[in-house]
Amino acid sequence: MINENMNFQTIIVAIIILLALLYAGKIILGKVKAFSLKSSCSSDCGCAVRDKR
Amino acid sequence: MIQNSTDVAEKKRTTDNKTANRNPQATINVALAGNPNAGKTTLFNALTGLRQKVANYPGVTVERKEGFWRLDGSENAARLIDLPGLYSLDATSLDEQIARDVLTGKLQNLHKPDAIIAVVDATNLERNLYLVTQLLEYKIPIVIALTMVDVAEKQSLAINTKKLSELLQIPVVEVRAAQKKGIDELAEKVLRAIEDPKNKENNWFSESDTSTNLDESFIHLSLQDNTEINKKIFARYNFISDVYQESVKPKQSDERGSSEKIDRVLTHKFFGLIILIAILLLVFQTIFSWANLPMDLLEQGFGALGDFVRTSMPEGILTDLMVDGVIAGVGGVLVFLPQILLLFLFLSILEDTGYMSRAAFLLDRLMRGVGLHGKAFLPLLSSFACAIPGIMATRTIESPKDRLATIMIAPFMSCSARLPVYTLMIATFFAGKTIFGFLSLGAVLILAMYALGIVVAIIVGWVLKRTLLKSPPPPFVMELPPYRMPNFKAVFFNVFQRAGMFVKRAGTVILAISIILWALTYFPRSNQQSAINNQQSEIASDSKQQIANENQSPKTEDRLDDEASAQLKNSYAGKLGHFIEPVIQPLGFDWKIGVALIASFAAREVLVSTLSIIYSVGKDADAENESLIQAVRDAKKDDGTPAWTPLTALTLMVFFVLAMQCMSTVAVVRRETNSWAWTLFMVGYMTALAYFAAFLTYQGGRLLGF
Numbered sequence: 001m002i003n004e005n006m007n008f009q010t011i012i013v014a015i016i017i018l019l020a021l022l023y024a025g026k027i028i029l030g031k032v033k034a035f036s037l038k039s040s041c042s043s044d045c046g047c048a049v050r051d052k053r
Numbered sequence: 054m055i056q057n058s059t060d061v062a063e064k065k066r067t068t069d070n071k072t073a074n075r076n077p078q079a080t081i082n083v084a085l086a087g088n089p090n091a092g093k094t095t096l097f098n099a100l101t102g103l104r105q106k107v108a109n110y111p112g113v114t115v116e117r118k119e120g121f122w123r124l125d126g127s128e129n130a131a132r133l134i135d136l137p138g139l140y141s142l143d144a145t146s147l148d149e150q151i152a153r154d155v156l157t158g159k160l161q162n163l164h165k166p167d168a169i170i171a172v173v174d175a176t177n178l179e180r181n182l183y184l185v186t187q188l189l190e191y192k193i194p195i196v197i198a199l200t201m202v203d204v205a206e207k208q209s210l211a212i213n214t215k216k217l218s219e220l221l222q223i224p225v226v227e228v229r230a231a232q233k234k235g236i237d238e239l240a241e242k243v244l245r246a247i248e249d250p251k252n253k254e255n256n257w258f259s260e261s262d263t264s265t266n267l268d269e270s271f272i273h274l275s276l277q278d279n280t281e282i283n284k285k286i287f288a289r290y291n292f293i294s295d296v297y298q299e300s301v302k303p304k305q306s307d308e309r310g311s312s313e314k315i316d317r318v319l320t321h322k323f324f325g326l327i328i329l330i331a332i333l334l335l336v337f338q339t340i341f342s343w344a345n346l347p348m349d350l351l352e353q354g355f356g357a358l359g360d361f362v363r364t365s366m367p368e369g370i371l372t373d374l375m376v377d378g379v380i381a382g383v384g385g386v387l388v389f390l391p392q393i394l395l396l397f398l399f400l401s402i403l404e405d406t407g408y409m410s411r412a413a414f415l416l417d418r419l420m421r422g423v424g425l426h427g428k429a430f431l432p433l434l435s436s437f438a439c440a441i442p443g444i445m446a447t448r449t450i451e452s453p454k455d456r457l458a459t460i461m462i463a464p465f466m467s468c469s470a471r472l473p474v475y476t477l478m479i480a481t482f483f484a485g486k487t488i489f490g491f492l493s494l495g496a497v498l499i500l501a502m503y504a505l506g507i508v509v510a511i512i513v514g515w516v517l518k519r520t521l522l523k524s525p526p527p528p529f530v531m532e533l534p535p536y537r538m539p540n541f542k543a544v545f546f547n548v549f550q551r552a553g554m555f556v557k558r559a560g561t562v563i564l565a566i567s568i569i570l571w572a573l574t575y576f577p578r579s580n581q582q583s584a585i586n587n588q589q590s591e592i593a594s595d596s597k598q599q600i601a602n603e604n605q606s607p608k609t610e611d612r613l614d615d616e617a618s619a620q621l622k623n624s625y626a627g628k629l630g631h632f633i634e635p636v637i638q639p640l641g642f643d644w645k646i647g648v649a650l651i652a653s654f655a656a657r658e659v660l661v662s663t664l665s666i667i668y669s670v671g672k673d674a675d676a677e678n679e680s681l682i683q684a685v686r687d688a689k690k691d692d693g694t695p696a697w698t699p700l701t702a703l704t705l706m707v708f709f710v711l712a713m714q715c716m717s718t719v720a721v722v723r724r725e726t727n728s729w730a731w732t733l734f735m736v737g738y739m740t741a742l743a744y745f746a747a748f749l750t751y752q753g754g755r756l757l758g759f
Contacts, residue, residue: 009371
């Protein structure tokens, strides 16, 4: 009984950890995107300041 | 880059021209422009029903913000664009450039506005009208929304709005956005202004007065050394002076405003600083004493929840994850919610009364003394809540070098994410202790941490301004907003917005990190551990019947504790902690603190949840949930000596004041500086400085016998 519970629980835990990893990955990808260069300065991102000077 | 941008803008204008004859009933663009702290965002919120942050200091809005405004019922919906606060359209700083680009239709996906609402502060009419005269040159219908008329009346200024409207040849509407007064009239005037083509021909000067081409981006006056341009500036001021004299009648010109009288004391070189320190001490002391009860209740609540889950669910890995990972991790951070709420309540009240600007004025003397730009005060002030809006607010600084210097030091300001770390350390080791019998040591320590951040920021700013970012400090005049009773609606909105963000963060990022960290502390499982788990399960089953606990010998408990500790030590997190232990040992930190430190580089408050998880996983699963404070006090190093001492706690706080431990801040620095080199430089020098200062604190403390 205990082993069956553990197996079932292990599957659930594996799914939860996987979801947490996916969410963390999504956040990191978002940050990477924020790190990357803007394609143009037409949005008010502040990236134009160095080019302008 | 600029060339590309201009090309795009040219193409956009051509497209816009083709659709110039739009139906006035269709969606229209209305820009909201005005001086900083004139009440634009309050009006924007009142018109759109949105809730952008407002505060009683200049420069809260540095980006353009948009919302929809129902002009009259449902038929006429306008896209309302809240521009950054501007004194002029000379485009010397980034926020002015953004505003000018909006007004000239140079931004992608946004055509030139159909109308402008010029938000004019009645208490500073002359200064506000400078921008209005510039806006008039854009050939866009303008309606003036006159704000703070009640404050002007209190200052004995009687403004004749009818006369003002006649002289400027544009509609003027008195509005009280917070009370939603004048909103309908404003909508009506805006619609009429758009429909009447004459409104596009308004100008404060005759065409013969200038030979400047008003069609392109040089529509604004630049501050170049040009006689023709200087002539225009004088003409503009003469016009404003005439308008002001004819439309404003001071009732008693020699009466000093009450704000000025209060400022004599609050901005005094010596007494002002004493009052500032006293106010901050009072705030921190109140936060500690008021937050105690709800924090205890939350802590007990999460403890009880953990115990309930542990006894209700079948023993196993899922139960361990729920109790030691999710509840310990997220609950450990959520416990600090009352303090966060109180901190933002006091900060919002101080902001809204206008006192924060005085505090900034006092610090500005120091900042300018080391060569920092006077406009750095606002970004640094914003950074006390969070460094991200602070760094965004540096856009108001014209000089790129000054802007960069301010970005480099903004993260030193103690943000709200550091508060749980400070509080945990103080509550564990310094709670209940006083200085001089009445001053809470905890409040003094928190103030000291805030002060440390400011002092280090000033020193680093001084060094940067004399080496890598050498440039003369430009002249700067700081505006001190009038004192006023705080708008409690806005205050509570700010507080709940912050609280919402904190809870959301705990329920998303911190939850995900807690689960991952739990997994890192839980795996790999040794065979021996699996056998122990079974043994624990059996004992735990017995404990449900309240028998096993009583009969369980101390020897068995000790063995289970040792095995749980060994499991943690051999986990992935344990291996990582041991790997970095030689580096952090000189700071008095053991490998468990090391794991929490690594995790906190994602977000500072993760330190609390990580410690909570580590101390939960590292203990016998059958033991009752103890508070994190107690767990930190009881924690032992591998050699059996206490893992924490008051000196270790102080060292950790110093490290947290100075280290760059926020991925979001790093991302925004990268975006705003457009440079990897400066971003990496900031992360590198802040981490090195934090290590060095923590080393000095710990080793110095030990030498002194602590």
